[in-house]
Structure formats: structure tokens, C-alpha cells
Amino acid sequence: MTSKTGHRSHRRPSPERGPLIVLGIALPVATAVTIWLIGEHRTPQYTTSLFGEEGAAAVTLKARLGTALLGLAVIQLLLALWMYGRLPGATSASRPVRITHRVLGWAAFLLSVPIAFHCVRTYGVETTDTRVHMHSVAGCVLYGAFVAKVLVVRSRHLPGWLLPIAGGTLFAAIGLLWYSAALWALNDYSVPGL
Numbered sequence: 001m002t003s004k005t006g007h008r009s010h011r012r013p014s015p016e017r018g019p020l021i022v023l024g025i026a027l028p029v030a031t032a033v034t035i036w037l038i039g040e041h042r043t044p045q046y047t048t049s050l051f052g053e054e055g056a057a058a059v060t061l062k063a064r065l066g067t068a069l070l071g072l073a074v075i076q077l078l079l080a081l082w083m084y085g086r087l088p089g090a091t092s093a094s095r096p097v098r099i100t101h102r103v104l105g106w107a108a109f110l111l112s113v114p115i116a117f118h119c120v121r122t123y124g125v126e127t128t129d130t131r132v133h134m135h136s137v138a139g140c141v142l143y144g145a146f147v148a149k150v151l152v153v154r155s156r157h158l159p160g161w162l163l164p165i166a167g168g169t170l171f172a173a174i175g176l177l178w179y180s181a182a183l184w185a186l187n188d189y190s191v192p193g194l
Helices: 015-040 055-083 095-122 130-154 162-186
Strands: none
Touching (some): 130 162
16 A cells, blocks of 8 residues: 555554564574674784775775765655655655665665675674674674665565665664774774773
């Protein structure tokens, strides 16, 4: 059932959709757990380069790329609020808004991949202190939430209420990643509260 804005309404799932909901939750969780296990069993390679940068220069580059990723996430959030009529004072979102949201979403995903690859390859999953533990968990959650969001958007059988949960989790993961790494690197290796 779609609303007049063209989006699925929030209705109760029928019993035959139960297995789809389980799959819609299990696949993202499996994605996050798989990334954790890969990272946990990696031998750190601290000389891994990122676009030709190594060591502190790679950390600074990742911090800048992570800041750009956070900026895209904020734009994504605003576009989503606009599309679902939750942006105060905004008129109904047009087709170009939806297309922009989709394109920027994929751009954000593609921007995140070299950052994540460098993190996993260089450090793996670390739990040595609160900041790096938070960063490791948020990195795994980010890709689980991305899988969840894609599944919900692409499926006509999953309930619409899963979309804001998946999108919100994705945004929160990006925010925590930025806080626990990019802000830390750009703020002379310290973050408020940790």
C-alpha cells in the first residue's frame, strides 16, 4: 500500500511476510558479524597505504574523507526528511530529490569503501580502549545497516517502518565513526568525552 507521496505506508506485516522480515534482519546482522570476524582475524599491517599515503598522512586523509562522508550523510538525512514530509516548511519532494538521494547514497557508500578497507587491512578490529572499540563496532554496524536499508528500499514485502530504523542506524554509525576517528585525528588525537 502506497501513500499519495508514492512511499509505502506503515502497515502490519502479514504472517507470510514473517520469513522476509527475519531475512531482512538476519542478512544485515550477518554482514556486520562477518566484517567483525574478518577484522578480528586480521594481522594488522600498519604500513598499508591509502591513495599513496601511509602512517599519519593516511590517518589525516581518512579523517578528511570521513568528514566528507559525514557531510553526505547529513545531506542524505535532510533529503530523506524532505521525501517523507518531515522537513518543516518544505514542499512535497519532487522526483529529482529522490534521484539525488539515491545518487548521493551510492556516492557515500563508494566513499566509505576505501576508508573501511584501509581500516580493516591496517588495524583489523581492535578493542584496546573505548574509542577504538566504538569505532570497530560502528564500522561493522555501518555495513549491516547499509544492507538493511537496501533490502527495505528494494522490497515491497518488508514493512515500511524498517526504513527509518535502517536509515537512522546508518546515519548514527557514520556519526560514531566520524566522532571516534575523524574528529579524533583532526583534533590532535583526542575527542571530547573519551
